[in-house]
Amino acid sequence: MEWMMAVAIGILFMTGVYLILSKSLLRMILGTSLLTHGVHLLLMTMAGLKTGAAPVLGNKAEAYVDPLPQALILTSIVISFGVTAFFLVLAYRAHQTLGTDDMDSMKGDES
């Protein structure tokens, strides 16, 4: 199970980094969100993968999954959604004002 996750995380990271290194803004945004998803999977994997139990410890629970990483991932997902939304809006505004979504043609010294 862990090796599958490792491969998936690797692919997400690889694609994310590749997209971030491209010049188009939209690709960069997709890249950052893939990167953060990879990190969330990493967080889950590193905390130990278990199947068949809820992250709740009741009196009669025989097995449970560590709830902490789930809470962490949830928080992190919320934050990354917020940041991605902001990034999208900013990119849209930049495209409107600067007339391009290519990072290279945004260079210049004007204010």
Place this chain on the structure above:
Amino acid sequence: MSNLLVFPILIPLCTAVLLVILKEKILLQRIISTVSALFNIAVAIVLVSRIRADGIQTLHLGGWAPPYGIVFVGDMFAALLVLTAAVTSFGILLYSFGSIEAEREKAYYYVLFHFLLVGVYGSFLTGDIFNLFVFFEVLLISSYALISLGGTRLQLRESLKYLLINIVSSTLFVAAVAYLYAATGTLNMAHLSQRVAEAGQGGVLGVIAVLFLIVFSLKAGLFLFFWLPGSYSAPPSAVRSLFGALLTKVGLYAVLRTFTLIFIQDPGVTHTWIAWMAAAAMILGGLGAVAYNDIPRILNYNVIISVGFVAFGLAAANGDALNGAVFYLLHDMLSKGLLFILGGMMITIGGTDRLKDMGGLIKRYPLIGWMFFVLALAIVGIPPFSGFAGKVLLIRGGLDAGMLTLSLIGLGSSFLVLYSLIKIFRLAFWGDEPKGERSRVNLKGAAAVSAALLVLVIVMGTQAEWVYSYVSKAGDVLVHPALYIEAVMKE
């Protein structure tokens, strides 16, 4: 247990939420912001005196004892930073009344301002590494909004870079937290310190330490800081001074905290890295400060120099050096805030940020000129002012630790700071005024604010011994992490 710890976070949070409702009423927003900032200063003062009297304060949220619950910790280091940040941000708030356009004010400027403060104070006070990430994100997303607020072409372009570099470093932060949780099974900083000490810091923990170092120093502008001068130049001068005074300092606080509390078993690797990065930041920041000819960039490169200087204290890591780092950090917050305010006033009265187009300002605005001069001396570290004590402690600590080269680089960077600031003074205030009518701008309010902050800088220098009695308590916790661990884990 002390509920006092949560107030520095609650006050700006509630203020920000309240101000969202009062979007159109700028006057009311200003009044509420001022009152809230004053409250914050008062709370911070009470907090500092409480810590001096009773030792480190902790707050277990929801009554969950560590290591299970989330904990807020106020040691002297964090409390002093909160106090200085509160004072500095109060000054910047007053300055922004006169300098931020009404459009930006209506576009939730004060709301974002207070959310930023939530993130800053929260990062200082939290005792949990994941909460540190969350508060970092709170302050970062406010700073994203503040940096792009207004939407000029320059701002949009620079905020895209700023956003990208911070998203990548935050992603690495979560990855580092994931590895750390896998390796130690805890997120509480005090507990982490114990676990890391038990396991020794070889192998995987060493890698995690380096990952944390990369993340925090990216945010502090210590490592790969090439985005910083451009991004911090884009927003209006009040926002610039907020960033210059507070944002990089939070990253520095995180570096200082993690590498004096958690990853202390194997200083050979990490602290050597820190030393190299400090040297690079001081040299390259110094060269940048000398090379450029517009005010925002020169000041931003000065921020990088001081980040390198504080990191040098951490690299030396003995009592004097850490005390010096704390002292210098406090001095730097206050004086960098003031420096950016004065820079902003000069841009306003000169009508441009290029030094070549200025000149002769001292005839019309002698007070601002001499305040800038005195502040420049304070930042360089001329004795009666506040930069001196911190620098002496840092250099003494560095020499004690056998870091002769780095100490010399530190002293040399002071000359570059002096040169760059005197260049501003010479070109902007002396010489002939360029032709053409300039309208006189009313800067009485801003000048009064800067004068008050300057008095604080001077008092901090002349009363250095009194300040040192607090700073040395902060340094104690950094030198002896056992104090921190005991305070958090005792119940």
